[in-house]
Amino acid sequence: MINKRTIDKIIGEHDERNIRIGVLGSHSALEIAHGAKQEGFETVVVCQKEREKTYTKYYLNLFDHVLLLDRFADVVHVENLEKLRALNTIFVPNRSFSVYVGYENIEERFTVPIMGNRFMLKTEERNLPKNQYYLLQKAGIPTPKIFKSPEEIGCLVIVKVPEKERAIERAFFYASSPEEFKQKAEERIRKGIISPAALQKAVIEEYVIGAKFNANFFWSPLTDEIDLLGFDRRIQTDLDGVLDLPAQEQLELGIVMQNIEIGHMGVTMRESQLEKVFEVGERFVEVCKEEYPPGIIGLFALQGAVNKNLEFYVFDVSPRVPGCPCVEPTSPYMKYKYGVEVGPGRRVAMEIKRAVKESRLEDIVT
Numbered sequence: 001m002i003n004k005r006t007i008d009k010i011i012g013e014h015d016e017r018n019i020r021i022g023v024l025g026s027h028s029a030l031e032i033a034h035g036a037k038q039e040g041f042e043t044v045v046v047c048q049k050e051r052e053k054t055y056t057k058y059y060l061n062l063f064d065h066v067l068l069l070d071r072f073a074d075v076v077h078v079e080n081l082e083k084l085r086a087l088n089t090i091f092v093p094n095r096s097f098s099v100y101v102g103y104e105n106i107e108e109r110f111t112v113p114i115m116g117n118r119f120m121l122k123t124e125e126r127n128l129p130k131n132q133y134y135l136l137q138k139a140g141i142p143t144p145k146i147f148k149s150p151e152e153i154g155c156l157v158i159v160k161v162p163e164k165e166r167a168i169e170r171a172f173f174y175a176s177s178p179e180e181f182k183q184k185a186e187e188r189i190r191k192g193i194i195s196p197a198a199l200q201k202a203v204i205e206e207y208v209i210g211a212k213f214n215a216n217f218f219w220s221p222l223t224d225e226i227d228l229l230g231f232d233r234r235i236q237t238d239l240d241g242v243l244d245l246p247a248q249e250q251l252e253l254g255i256v257m258q259n260i261e262i263g264h265m266g267v268t269m270r271e272s273q274l275e276k277v278f279e280v281g282e283r284f285v286e287v288c289k290e291e292y293p294p295g296i297i298g299l300f301a302l303q304g305a306v307n308k309n310l311e312f313y314v315f316d317v318s319p320r321v322p323g324c325p326c327v328e329p330t331s332p333y334m335k336y337k338y339g340v341e342v343g344p345g346r347r348v349a350m351e352i353k354r355a356v357k358e359s360r361l362e363d364i365v366t
Contacts, residue, residue, distance in 0.1 A: 001108055002118070008362045011113045014088040016356050020044050020065065021349060022089040022112070024072060025055045026096035028344070031325045033062035035345020039353050044089050046080075048072045048100075072100035076109040084112045090365060092298075092348055093121060094321045113365035115348060116298045120288065120319040126160070126203045130291060132317035139287040141280050141302075142313045144206035150181040153204065159185070161202035164195045172259040174207065191256060208313045210305035213269060216322050217281045218299050218347045221363050222354055226281050228274070229299075229344055230331020232324040235263035264323070266330025269306075274333075276312055284317075297364055298351065299344050321348075 021036040022044035023029045033043045042064040045055045049070055056066055065087055067080060074080060084091070091097075091112045101110065103122040110118070123131045136143045147153055156176050163171045171193050175181040181204075188194045216229040238257045242250055269277065280302060289295040301322035304314040321344060328334075328343025335341050342350070355361045 002111060004366070006111065007113050007365055010085060010111060011090075011361050011365055013085075014090075014113070014361070016088075016359075016361065018042075018088050019352060019356060019361075020087050020089050021115075021352065022046065022084060022087070022091045024075070024094060024097040024100070025052060026072075026100075027094040028321045028323045028325065029055060029094070030059055030062060031323075031328075031343060032092050032094075032321065032345040032348060033059075035343055035347065036349045037062060038346045039349035041349055041352070044084065044087055046072065046075050046084075072096070073102065073105065075101060076105045081109075081111050089113075090115050090352055090361075092116065092321060093118070095124075095318070095323060098122075098124065098320065113361070115352065115365055116320055117288075117292055117294070117296060118366045120292045120296060123292070123319050124317065127201050132319070135284065135287050135291060136314055136317065138291070139283040141283055142311055144208050144313060144315050147204040147206070150175075150178045150185075150204065153178050153181055156207040156209075157181075157204050158207045159202050159204050161194050162198045164192055164198065170259070173257070188256060193256065205315060208305045208307060208315065210307035210313070212303075212305050213267065213277075213312070214264075214301050214303045214322065214324065215277050215281065216299070216301045216324060216327055216344065217285075218344070218351075219281075219285045219296055220351055221294055221297055222351065222358065222360060226278065226285055227337065227347060228278060228281065228333045229342070229347060230327040230333050231267045231269055232264045232322075232326055232330075233267050234261050235265060236260060237262050261323075264326045266324075266326040268330075268332065273306065273310060273312075276310075280312055280314065294363075294366075297366065298348060 020042045023032045025045045025047035029045055036043045044065040045063045046067045047055055055063055089112055092115050098121045106118050122128055159173050160170050173184045175184055185199055212233050213231045215231055218227040236259045239259050242255055299321045301318040302314045303316035304312055306312050328341050355364045
């Protein structure tokens with residue numbers, strides 16, 4: 001297990017005059033690299049062969065150093081870790097980093113300082129102890145009711161289960177009764193969308209009827225302040241395609257939707273409701289300090305919905321860079337505080353720059 005002493009020693013060997021910001025070439029790498037460039041940092045991208053052109057051809061201007069590997073997971077090989085450390089890399093974790101490199105590798109083998117809490121990445125998984133549900137509930141944040149079995153279903157629920165072929169994606173479906181759950185689950189198993197084993201681990205969650213908002217935050221361990229970078233919504237297939245059809249065609253086609261996230265759009269919230277969103281973010285930050293010290297360093301997101309009573313319910317946590325490049329150009333909230341538009345990538349770079357200036361890099365990495 002990598003501990004604070006290990007990382008403090010490594011960060012102490014970094015040349016603070018030549019810090020570089022690194023990221024896995026997927027999910028939100030362009031956003032992180034662009035923000036790094038805005039603040040004058042060189043960048044490092046770890047790419048997987050046959051998935052590298054976005055970073056090595058189309059947006060090569062954003063990346064100063066490319067580490068091209070056969071597989072993302074190879075980044076934990078000793079020679080690759082040595083290359084990253086030689087470049088004085090501070091690595092920014094995204095969802096692809098968690099999925100393709102793996103929590104065990106990240107916690108035990110990835111000897112590169114991470115801007116964020118490497119031990120909180122696994123809280124995104126719903127079948128682990130002290131996960132996101134545990135943290136939300138301990139923080140007293142409103143969350144949808146969780147049903148322990150299909151037999152308990154007595155209202156509209158959303159069932160969250162990994163796809164059979166792509167475990168990174170979740171094959172959501174909806175049900176209002178135990179019978180409907182069984183019918184829809186069997187249909188998806190028959191079509192090869194999910195497996196019986198995955199269904200056993202599915203999360204059955206009350207569906208909150210309300211306006212969807214993903215609240216994107218940044219917590220600074222240097223100042224103990226929280227920033228609201230802005231809100232976004234997800235664009236999903238097949239959901240968005242089906243919703244474009246008239247209701248009659250939706251019913252006639254009977255498409256089995258999979259809700260695969262394919263994009264984002266920026267949104268804003270009524271100013272009178274912002275205080276409660278900040279309070280939810282602050283409560284989450286405080287419980288993370290207690291359960292996963294030093295806490296949720298840097299970027300994170302709370303995905304939720306505001307119901308008709310103007311209550312903000314949270315049903316998903318991203319304990320790392322949210323994949324929402326639309327936030328900087330569509331959100332005014334950082335401009336109100338900093339006088340300029342600041343996206344997730346730039347906010348990360350601003351924190352690293354401040355930590356260098358104050359000789360406090362060890363306070364922002366794990």
